[in-house]
Amino acid sequence: MESLLPLVLLLALTSIAGIIYHAKKGDIKKSKRLQIFESEIGARYGKRASILQFSTTFCSECRAAKAIVKDVVKELSDIAYIELDAESNLDLVRRVDIRSTPITIFLDKNGYEIARAKGTPKRDQLIKAIQAL
């Protein structure tokens, strides 16, 4: 029984960390007003706002994030959806402090960051965030 104690403790602590990670993942939070330029991403911004998603080829969750965001913005012609490969844009990744993928950044029409989501954005929060843009 004594030798099982470290294992039980470790799995319990890791489970707590995992549950917290899962609960917070995808939350859309207000962020500092950092400007990202069109020249840096090689795309035009939307007339009202833009949603910039940083993805990687080793991130299977990025596909889910892309599908949700594209589905929510498909009827909104004044909001641009732009997906960037983080590995091919490492200078920008460092400048805007991308530490994991997917990261979804909400930009105003001038390219200023309004909010960001780490992980697949939650659909209800995403709809609210887009309505507020």
Add this chain to the structure above:
Amino acid sequence: MSKSIQEKPVRLIDARGPRYTAAITTLVLSAALVTKSNLIIGFQFAVFLSAVLFGLRRSIYGFIYRNLIQPRLSGPVPSENEAAPRFAQLIGALFAATALLGGVTGNSAVFLIATSFALAAAFLNAAFGFCLGCQCYLLILRGKVRLTA
């Protein structure tokens, strides 16, 4: 968009595989932690090393996944770049090597701590789909750019 996600040629694997192999790793490392067996941690080290050297598809657990688990899974096969999960195996190999060294030299604290770190990372991936080593991979790439700048 000039730098889209599909442009770069990459070595792809079944994206479901790493999570299943993390589950097997969790079981093996749990056994190593409970029994304090150098043999088991040595075996796991060999598994990590096989994935680092030959790729995930040709690793020991990759062989188990392809032959026993994958044929039983239905639905479309999602794919992802092998680079980050392979890097995660390297991190695992370093922890397993440290644990093995601790076990061989009779330093049980080193064995316990190193095995625990590897086990926690494997369990996070298996249970919650969070690959700690894969997250480190992007940070390493960022760091490389900083060094070369």
